[in-house]
Amino acid sequence: MKSKNLLLLLVFTLSIAILVPSAVVSAADDDKLVVYHWWTAGGEKEAIDAVFDLYNTVYPDIEIAENPVSGGGGGIMRSKIKTMIMAGNAPDTFQITYGSGMLESWVSVLQPIDDIWDELPVPEKIKEMGTIDGHQYGIPLNIMRNNCLWYNKDLVEELGIEIPLTSWDELYAACKKAKEAGYIPYAVGAGSGQEFWLASQIFQSFVLSAPHGGPAYLEKLYNGQANPSEDKAIREALGAIKHMIGEGYINSDYAALTWDKAADLLVSDKAVFYQMGDWAKGHLTAVGWKSGVDFNYQPSPGTEGVFSLHLDCFVFPQGAPHPTSAKKWLHLLRTAEAETVFCPIKGATPPRLDAFTDMYDVISQDILKDFRDPETTIVESAFAGPPEAWLDVFGRMFSSFFENPDVDQGVKNFANAYKSLNW
Amino acid sequence: MKKSVQIAFFLLPAVVLVGIFVYYFAGWSAWASMMKWEGLSGFGDFVGLQNYIHLFTDDFVFRKGLTNTLILSGAFILVTLPLGLLNAILIDLGLKGKKAFRLIFLLPLSFSFVVSATMWVWMFAPKTGTINTILRGIGLGALTQPWLTSSSQSLLGLVIIYVWQFSGFATLVYFAGISSVRTELLEAAEVDGATTFQKYLRVVIPLQKIPTFTVLFLLLMYALRVFDLVWLTTGGGPGYSSELLATYMWRVAFNRNQFADGAAIGFVMFVLSALIVIPFVAKMRGDSR
Amino acid sequence: MNYKQLSVPVQIGIYIVLLALSLFYLLPIYSLINTSLKSEQELVSAPVSPVKNPTFSAYKDAFGKINKSFLNSLIMALSATALSSIFGCMSGYIFSKYKFRGSNVLFFLIIVGFYIAPQSILIPLVRFIGSLGLYNTLFGLILTHTAYGMPITTLLFYNYIDPIPHSLIEIAQIDGASVFNIFTRIILPLSLPGFAVVGIFQFTNIWNEFLFGLTLTSGVASQPVTVAVANLKGTTVAAWNVHMAGAFISIAPVLLIYIFFLRLVIKGLLLGSIKE
Structure with missing residues (x-):
């Protein structure tokens, strides 16, 4: 009988359904x-x-x-x-x-x-x-080390930029030179779910070097004891980032690049500077560059003597x-x-x-x-100093700020985001 | 064996499984959403509706997620319904190759969201993406867009992906609806001298209320729950531009350890889907009696 | 309707629209296959243009990375499809043929479950599966997919079984047949074609599912192919050809079902959405 066969088939499938997984699952796991x-x-x-x-x-x-x-x-x-x-x-x-x-x-x-x-x-x-x-x-x-500014040695020489840059003004001047020569001054890559770089690299390096910022303020910020809507350091750092974006010092396709692709802009002689933790060196050497020969680093401008760890x-x-x-x-x-x-x-x-x-x-x-x-x-550093949620919360906040660099709104969003961490 | 015992036995798997996996879990979520539950350690005190009050009054990203979900659903449905109807009519015209076109329209439905996401990220990539490359290739370089990487276009990009994925379903339901229009009605219209165009406009389309209703509600359900497609394309960004309830729930719970808020968002989604679905199922069941 | 009434220019116009629409639906798929056939060098030098030297090396790479998950998905989807179909047939049968007090409400409560957003039950689900000791096992996934399949399989079989005349059941009852006997002798043989429709519906849904796979597994032992494909996207080197090849392998079974059993697919989708 046809229907009986089909019934048998069904029972057969069912028993496989039940037996096979249990066989697959049970593997010995002593040591x-x-x-x-x-x-x-x-x-x-x-x-x-x-x-x-x-x-x-x-x-x-x-x-x-x-x-x-x-x-x-x-x-x-x-x-x-x-x-x-x-x-x-x-x-x-x-x-x-x-x-x-x-x-x-x-x-x-x-x-x-x-x-x-x-x-x-x-x-x-x-x-x-x-x-x-x-x-x-x-x-x-x-x-x-987080506060590293990497640079393409050839381009820095070609442009006559004097390293190290030790202040925002020197950074701006160097970026201006690079921009006028047709290079990307300051490469950023924060796309594909990597918005957290904006908070952990860009913002952190600027707040560390802000007139009212610095290591002591950063510690306070990461401990939940800051008051972002009032603190001058936040406004200063956001203003500096706004300046970098507004002057066109940052590549406009940052949201489409992952961090390594942004680093590659240095390697292909398209970009001059790149802010990233010292793991960038691993990537730069992996693609064939020589440490200290093709590229080098300096502490992010204004963070000399500070080790963001x-x-x-x-x-x-x-x-x-x-x-x-x-x-x-x-x-x-x-x-x-x-x-x-x-x-x-x-x-x-x-x-x-x-x-x-x-x-x-x-x-x-x-x-x-x-x-x-x-x-x-x-x-x-931002990767472990503040609570775990920091990177996600502020990655989003800065992704929004980079799209629309309005300092007043930015301070408001920052304060909101800060509060949402329920210290 | 008593008949009622046998009946109970036959219903047992469905009742037990749905009872636990749908109703017990939903109840559990509702309960958890009223606890203080932050961090990985487990529950704190009962806080009543405080987590909900916090979400609706304090958390602008949650509100953004809610509005984005509504905008996305609305735009997606406004495009998909007419497109599905158009597709169905074009197939119904019975030109040669109608079976092939029907398969082509339905094919996207077979793709898992993971694969769709992979494809569309590639399609939309600003520099190396298929769309922008083609635009540049045919001399329309000025029309290239940042697509998913810009906060003003990320939702638009998602709408395009949703339409691509689901319009085949609308086509299918409309096609079934069109096919069930009785021929006498069409013949009567023809006797009155109606052209093909007029027959669709006057006879066929007005009879598509039930298919429209069906498609509308099922698409709403999908728009509300889809997670993978968004998570793997925009991830809710840039900024908060494409954050939806479904992605925000995951983010809040598993990225930020605010599990009670996650449960609360989940329960808001439960209520929203119930609001959509109960009238729908009730009407569908009612119509069939 | 009849296309002969349409003039030739109109027909040409319709074809142009149809082809434009087809382009919209097919371009991403073409793009997927085109990318998957490229070598790494060709991918870098000409990412979008049609492949010049097609190679299957990306497929080999991708298959090596996802073959275990592919098998997991196969076991998971087949088992959960079989279980949810048979259970759904049982409950659909009862709801159609034996009305009791509250049966309508119960039926309603069960089918409403299909539409519940999975996010709203995610956290308790993880805890529950964990407490059964089924976290990161295929069993856990099979149980979960069977459970969430119940509403739709119940509805589909209800719609399928309902047209079977009640008189058949009544005659059998007079002959002394039990609920169980009627199921095996009448309902099951008559609803076997229904198993094909429901089975395909369930298999494609379960095969493509991602969120449960993501949250209920933690490694290759039980991870389904959707999760494995999502993981092919590395952080640094974007090996898009491998990613695309893996994606294509992962949907191949469902794609084949659509191409060869389109009629059954359509039937399932319609049965699941509206009354026949």
């Missing part, structure tokens, strides 16, 4: 380490792979289940982790940026790791940044399914060896004061020198 991170681009991927290799050499019996989730400056991975934690499925360890606000946003789902942290030989400031209610929660792996770290969440593997991982990360394996490949610099320095290029050496100089003022 495993479930890691989430967002390093997928050239350079950074190889760097974290090298650390995984090191882990596998020391603990050959532990299988690493690695889950790279790219995008949004780690934001996409962090959203993923939130749904995992909500579902009671925390991983063993994951990457977040290291700093007081970011750790504060996550601390309720993390376990303290004071015993692993122990006496990590890093500057006191770093320890302070990661201490929440007297406990440590993350092992930092690499440091990053954040770090990448790994944390130990509550409910980690393989706590022993996770602790071994964190123990490994705190060693100078792990930093030495990771940092040079990533183009980054090591946080430990006793880490070797020979294998780094001129720019990293220079950054390291500033970092270890006791005269340097270290201040937390």
Whole structure:
């Protein structure tokens, strides 16, 4: 009978429907380490792979289940982790940026790791940044300087621009020269979900160098103690950005470019300056440029002696399914060896004061020198100083401001956005 | 076995699943939206309607998301309804190749939003995009647009994508509606000397109330809930220019850890869809009795 | 209607409109395929112009990255389609053939569920699936898609079964057939064509779904192909040819269904939206 056959087929399909998934799902997971991170681009991927290799050499019996989730400056991975934690499925360890606000946003789902942290030989400031209610929660792996202005050496020479630029006026004058010569003075790339660069790079560098701004103000701003509708620094920084946009110093297609495409404008001799954290060096060298030869950096104009810092770290969440593997991982990360394996490949610099320095290029050496100089003022960056929501909230706010650079409206929107963080 | 027990057994999967996954969850969201729930740790105190008051009075991005959702839905429907009707009439004229055209109009409906988003980001890219490149190629370089990367055009871009994706559905429903017009009516019109154009205008189109109603409500539903298409094209930007309720809900909950606000936005969407759908289903069921 | 009444210039005019419309619908699809066939060099040198040296290397790359998810989607969509169809047939049958007190209200409450915006239940859904231990499993996705399929499968089967004459049921009842017997002997054989319509409707919907896949999975073990394709978009190097190739692979099954079973697709869409 035809209908009977069809019925049989249906029952068959149903049983497959029920049996197959359960077979696929049940895989043994005894000695495993479930890691989430967002390093997928050239350079950074190889760097974290090298650390995984090191882990596998020391603990050959532990299988690493690695889950790279790219995008949004780690934001996409962090959203993923939130749904995992909500579902009671925390991983063993994951990457977040290291700093007081970011750790504060996550601390309720993390376990303290004071015993692993122990006496990590890093500057006191770093320890302070990661201490929440007297406990440590993350092992930092690499440091990053945010206030870097990169420049195309040939073009700067050709235009006769004197480096370093140390004030807004000098920056404006240099941009004017570049503009008149037909170049893009100041490349920006903040498209495709990367609006956060506008807040974390452009705004931050201008508020750090604003007459009423500076490191102390930035700290206040990131701690929730500022009053943006009244504070002069906000108005000054927005005014400076408005000037940069209004004079045509910023490429008009910034909203269509990702950060690396904007960096490429330097490489193709189209743009002169580029504001970005020191990870830009990794990209510039990856596309074939030589550190200190084809390009170089200076502290963002007006931020000399300031080191806008954040770090990448790994944390130990509550409910980690393989706590022993996770602790071994964190123990490994705190060693100078792990930093030495990771940092040079990533183009980054090591946080430990006793880490070797020979294998780094001129720019990293220079950054390291500033970092270890006791005269340097270290201040937390937008990536981890303020609460996690900062990047999303202010990325949007500045994306709106760049489209319509009206300072009064901008201050209002800034104050609104600031309030929405519910300090 | 008693008949009522058997009936219960047959209804069990549907009732249990819908009961939990729709009504229990919606109730849970409603409840969560009245708690203080910030950060990853879990609930705080009961705060009543405070989260809603905050959203409607304090949060201008939420209000922007609400208006954008309404503007997008309105514009999308205003274009899709006439276009769907036009498509259906053109197919109904019965020219050669009508089956091929019908497939072509329907094809976009088969694309997942993820794939549509990928394609349209490529189409709209300001420098290397298909549309601007073609415009430059045929000497209309002055007409190139920033499309999705500008706050004044991002919603327009989304409307174009929505129309592309869904107008096939409108075409389909209208075509079914047109096909069911009784031939006597058309013949009568013909006897009165009506031209083809007049037959459509006087006989066919006035009879398309039910299809119009159907398309209108189903498209409204889609316009309200679509998330992936927007999230993967404009992400709600630039600025707040294309923020919708669906994207803002995700942003507030999973990017900013304001889960109670996220639940509240979700519940606002639940109420909006209920407001649209209950009259619709009631009318559809009523008509069929 | 009859096109012979139309004069030739009018017909030509209509064709021009039809072709213009087709261009609108097909240009993005052409663009997708065109890009996916390009090598990296050609993509950089001539991103938009028609492909000169077509290569399948992007497809090879993309397939290597999404094949596991493709399989996940296949298992997920087939299983959830089968389960929701059979459950929907059961409840559609009862609502059509056995009226009881409150059955209309219950039926209404169930089909209204189809129209609920998924965002409004997202957070409790994640917690619930997690509490069952089904987070990041295909089972979790199958359960979710089955559940959210119930309203529409119930409605579709109701519309399908309703025209079956009640007298058939009554005769069987007089012969002493139970609810279950009538289902297997009369309803199921008569609604088998309905399974094709509902199955296609469900399969295409579930296959294309993204938000549940995004929130209920956290890795390759269970991630559906839509999520895998979205992830092909890297942060830095925009390998658009690979992204497009992956996108095309991911919709191939649904595209084939549309091309070869258009009649059934249309039937499902219409049954789901209006009364026949």
